Amino acid sequence: MPSEETKERIVKAIDIGRVVLHYGWIPFIIYVGYTRSNPQPSLIKLITPLA
Amino acid sequence: MASPAPSAKAPLEHPIPTIVATPPPPQKSSLLSSFASPVTSVYDRLSHWRTSLGLSNPGTTENLTKEVKTTHLTNFIFDGARADITKGLSMNPAFQVTHSFSLASQLSPASYNFGAVFANQNTFMQGGVDNEGNMNMRLNQGWTPGSTTKVATQLANSPGGHSMITLEHDYLGSDYSLNVKAMNPSPLDGSGIYVGSWLQSITKNLAIGTETLYQRPTPDMTEISTSYLAKYTGNAKDWIATAQLQPAGIVQATYWQRLSEKVEVAADLQVIATPTRRDALATVGAKYDLRMATFRAQLDSSGKVSALLEQRFAPTFAFLVAGEIDHFKNAAKVGVGIMIESSSLTPEEMGMPPQQQ
Numbered sequence A: 001m002p003s004e005e006t007k008e009r010i011v012k013a014i015d016i017g018r019v020v021l022h023y024g025w026i027p028f029i030i031y032v033g034y035t036r037s038n039p040q041p042s043l044i045k046l047i048t049p050l051a
Numbered sequence B: 001m002a003s004p005a006p007s008a009k010a011p012l013e014h015p016i017p018t019i020v021a022t023p024p025p026p027q028k029s030s031l032l033s034s035f036a037s038p039v040t041s042v043y044d045r046l047s048h049w050r051t052s053l054g055l056s057n058p059g060t061t062e063n064l065t066k067e068v069k070t071t072h073l074t075n076f077i078f079d080g081a082r083a084d085i086t087k088g089l090s091m092n093p094a095f096q097v098t099h100s101f102s103l104a105s106q107l108s109p110a111s112y113n114f115g116a117v118f119a120n121q122n123t124f125m126q127g128g129v130d131n132e133g134n135m136n137m138r139l140n141q142g143w144t145p146g147s148t149t150k151v152a153t154q155l156a157n158s159p160g161g162h163s164m165i166t167l168e169h170d171y172l173g174s175d176y177s178l179n180v181k182a183m184n185p186s187p188l189d190g191s192g193i194y195v196g197s198w199l200q201s202i203t204k205n206l207a208i209g210t211e212t213l214y215q216r217p218t219p220d221m222t223e224i225s226t227s228y229l230a231k232y233t234g235n236a237k238d239w240i241a242t243a244q245l246q247p248a249g250i251v252q253a254t255y256w257q258r259l260s261e262k263v264e265v266a267a268d269l270q271v272i273a274t275p276t277r278r279d280a281l282a283t284v285g286a287k288y289d290l291r292m293a294t295f296r297a298q299l300d301s302s303g304k305v306s307a308l309l310e311q312r313f314a315p316t317f318a319f320l321v322a323g324e325i326d327h328f329k330n331a332a333k334v335g336v337g338i339m340i341e342s343s344s345l346t347p348e349e350m351g352m353p354p355q356q357q
Helices: A004-036 A043-047 B004-013 B031-052 B066-071
Strands: B080-090 B094-103 B111-119 B123-130 B135-144 B147-155 B164-172 B176-183 B192-201 B206-218 B221-233 B239-246 B250-258 B263-273 B278-289 B293-300 B304-314 B317-326 B331-343
Touching: A004 A043, A004 B080, A004 B094, A004 B111, A004 B123, A004 B135, A004 B147, B066 B250, B066 B263, B066 B278, B192 B221
Parallel strands: B080 B331
Antiparallel strands: B080 B094, B094 B111, B111 B123, B123 B135, B135 B147, B147 B164, B164 B176, B176 B192, B192 B206, B206 B221, B221 B239, B239 B250, B250 B263, B263 B278, B278 B293, B293 B304, B304 B317, B317 B331
């Protein structure tokens, strides 16, 4: 059984991972898609619904 | 110089048939293999017998009723007004962003959703965020052709909101499918929901399987339940019948048939017969795939009649009309929607043949 200190660390790590995933996942997809796309699209086309 | 070339080729054409007889595979003659040979020969014989049956993969447990679900409109119907604008930015690898607007729905307030999808041969990544900041994501990573790991999460923006994570691994063998799944697993106390399932082809038509659900909402409370699955596929794969039996007294039986290339029909019966509750719901539906339109109609035993038309006016523009009348409750729902797909790519970049000048 892990000690209380380890438990606290795990809980904290999960919380941080959650926040990173929440705010980082979609920018990560857009970054990966933007850099790997063939041909590379322009940024304005990426974000606006019109254009 | 032209005449010697055929004469040089001609003698080569005769020796080719003699090469066809391949030498026998080299025998492994080590000490280990001589000890293990009874085991390996039995294994070889079993696996040879198994491949000689010619069984095909039965599909995943999750997709047991996939055909019925795509024929029925339960998963497609909406009410109010909605607009989906999809922008394809790359074909290979696939990369697209989607803006979805929804308003005037009876069930949910007006919302905006932004989504992004990236997919290549092995990886599929999808993410969406709505106007309240709730986020959902999905990641599928294929390792080998039959082995895929999936992660899906839903994260609520508010602290008290409902967040969940699902970790899943699919393994598709030659004649069986395995799946393990963990929902909200906690590394601290082991709480969460765990599901394991196995679907095995027995004959060319019939596959049976089990699904075990292990629930552990708190560390000192566990619950385990096993349900049984069966799937019978017609010889020409034009009809599929499935049954799912849960020990609590829930039975689901489905039947799907492709009547012609354009018409599919499906029926679904769910019976709940527990000591506290007895209920049943039967649904029949049909789907028509026309050249520029898809039409689904459905009728169920709770008195609901519903229909959904998806009319494509151009390859990039589709118009949707959905309607549902609940005769027993005297209620109705109507939905209209548009779907626009725009692309920043030229036809050549999308893989179409270049236009003749």
